[in-house]
Amino acid sequence: MRLTVEEAAMRDGSQGASIARAMDLLVRYGEALGAERLVKTRNVAGAYNASNPTVADMARDGFDRVFSELNLDSDDVVEIPHMAVPTQQLITGIDLDNYEIQGVDPKMADLQRRSEAYLGKRGINMACTCTPYQVGNVPVRGEHCAWMESSAVIFCNSVLGGRTNVEGKESTGAAGLTGRIPYWGLHMPENRYADHLIQVDVDVDDMAEWGVLGYFTGYEVEENQPAFRGLGNAPDFMKLKHFGAAAASSGGVEIFHMPGVTPEAPTLEAAFGPNDMPAPIVYGEAQRKRTWERLQHASERKLDFVMLGCPHNSIEQMGLIAELLEGRKIHPDTALWVHTPRAIRQIADRSGFSAVIEAAGGVVMSDTCPSISRKLPPGVRVVATDSAKQAHYLPAIAKVEGWFGSVEQCVDSAVAGEWLGVVG
């Protein structure tokens, strides 16, 4: 890999041991990829928090040890300076305002608090959400980013026209300290065109249906790059968020193109660029029905837990849930947790939405989700969610049964204490 004079000096220690370690990792990673060079970035979003039991042992030796090992892949403990470029913490494991409800050990909450202080002092902002683009981090078109979180990466590339690969914990540590990331994959304009075509023959309009189309897409195209034909309804950003998160869960989709909607696809032809347009993969009524069934991992209707807000809810989604819950009570045997970024929670509080959800017996959570924290209310066996992504992951991670449905079905079911949606 070719390094600039400045980058070579960084690797050789001109800016200290931690920058040298970061550059060493980026070179090893870039060479593994077959990248020819690095690219500058001023937009890094990664996972830095240290708050699980495995990390707790390491944290006894100090947070520099945790960062050195897990964010730089360095055997030596190096002193971590301030980040070189704007850097953000993505979703984390503990909501410090709700850790008791989560069932988190107070010692772990204390570790989280100290970890956040350590990271904040080094310039890593504690947005603590899987949706950076909902709380002010909105890359401009063509901006080179280094982001983790598959649902954020697909949104950044497809909806915003920013450029990022799916980065990891170690590469985002190195990127924060150096402002560099390998120039490979979706950083290169020639790699961003569509190579698969999905023909949509059914009406896709509400949130749940966009999630189902995304889930279908991921299974069909795996890690490839789909464009769409036949979409009758223009999706808003919430639908694109849900769609992308689903496609990045059932497959490894990192970019998609919707002509007339997403910025790099003014037309279907432009979406494919120099690539041949392949025969279409049809999404019709049979495929729609089969994908709905594929999202159901449950047989028991009695419901213990309803999880809303994956990816984290927008303020409009919070308002809708409050509206659906107004004057109602959640069944005493069923728990309802609603997840939204901390910044949006402030608005939900001021707007009275949080109070309505809490009066109905629900909990408004920030910073985390049950799949990331692996924390659910005690004794949960059957879960329902409005998220295709959560329906994909939670049953495997938490060993529970899982239903998927619309937000309306989920709220009604939480009130009834049993699943009222479709049964596969």
Place this chain on the structure above:
Amino acid sequence: MSKTLTQPTTITLRGRKVVGGTARAEALVTRQTISGWGGINEREGTVIELNHELHGQSFAGKVLVFPGAKGSSGWSAFFHMCRLNKVAPAAMIFTRMTTKIALGAVVTRVPAITDLDGDVFELIETGDIVEIDADAGVVTITKSGTATQE
């Protein structure tokens, strides 16, 4: 006249180094991609994804032969923790390059190789002994139970 052959069958393939080093171990082969976060147990070195053909099986100390990585961006962190917990694979042979698998192989710090000049899923079976010299870009496969008679 029949003759007993005791020479095992070996196959040699060439490819591109991803992470340098050498290893020799039994192969564990799957045609399915593997998830890191949510797909493996990092304390035991096992595949936990429901419906995966390797569900419940351990890759610790094995030469893992697979198409590559899928799923969450936590892929590298989970294989990184496998190394710290001493349950990492001995080596990785894969066919589809992505940032997840590249970074994951780097931080797992095991010999890794890709772009081999033969179909690894046809030529390597679980239980074969596989020797990797990643720096030289060479993989040598010794078929299990290949002592044949004619």
